[in-house]
Amino acid sequence: MTERTTGGVQSVERAFELLDLMADAGGTQTLSELANRTELPPPTIHRLLRTLVGRGYVRQLPNRRYALGPRLIRLGDGANRQLGQIAEPYLADLVGRLQETANLAVLDGDMVLYVAQVPSPHSVRMFTEIGRRAHTHDTGVGKAILSQLDEPTVRSIVSRVGMPRATEHSIGDPEELVSHLSLIRERGYSIDDNEQEIGVRCYAVPIPDAPTPTAVSVSGPQTRVDEAFGERAVPLLLEAAEAISREMNRTV
Template identity: 70%
Template structure:
């Protein structure tokens, strides 16, 4: 956890420290694992967990492990909406300058979750409903986010969700995916080459330093979203990603 806020309420800081530790551990932990990860006394941890269980923010599983609770889902959904609202001016700017649909997505339950979209004015355009989830390996934003993670984490996501191929151009095996992610890390952005939908190309970039893994993209028909489009789009995507990052990290 970061530095404690001066004049902060200690019990509140401790509650969020526990929630973040459970999240970092993959969503569920034992009491002893929590105790080993924090300087908090065991009775304090137990008391805070009991309170959070009563409120529904933590649940205790039959095997005695503690997991994130269902009431956090509503908070997360609300935060995702706010994240989308914060990004919309930058997405609109991308549409105004490039003429193609702009999107934002976050990593959520091993999937890419669309949290904002500003559509192109073209009649033939890319459209993905906000709130929809997609496979990480088959979307531009998903691959941009995966490239921010280490290979073991990527292997875990692939093992849990599989690598289905929505189109013949989709990546279907883990070694090809890891090679693609290395290329994205070197290049600084990802390309969805008709991997989600035939006829649609997408350029995407991760939001640097985002509190939750996130990315933005511009996408449209391959006839318009070509090499010359990329030359214009990539610098604008980088500017927009940096601007969103700065807003997210304002205190």
């Protein structure tokens, strides 16, 4: 008989719990590490991992550690495309009202992944390709995404991928980043002020209750995207973020 808990299939819930734990740990774990982080007995964990390995959602490394498998990439790509389709009308509305490029980005592993964009009508504009990956510490969307995470997770991310300084304005120190994220949480939005590229400024806000850490932004040349622009843009970004969140969490 199929096991069920709270209306769900217990074995499926347990398998996803293991995948979530591995993702939170950076993508790899040993069986004993997983056992220490869950109430599941080791034989159950081993049986679930063996099934996930057989399906390609987990792979076993030569050192006996378990890693997230390549089959998850296809699922992630499909989910990201769906998120982009949900957000696109709201990005288009932002562009119509602000006349600057609007983006949606998600946390993908330890990097930001741009999943949707509507470009500005201006000939001189900010352009980021959909599918581009960037660091979290020096992008508006990246910092908005990090502001949704706890401090240990933030420190783990930057320790794994580093904090290269794209410009002299980029944050390059974890302590400074942690302090800066506190400010972002207080005011509700982040700014990339010449940190990713000289001459470009970006305002971004997190998407509340998104299925994965997500942020929406508007960006453009600093000659147009100034403080006065930010005063107009932030309320519209917050409005768009709430609308995108409702759409993402709508149940059929």
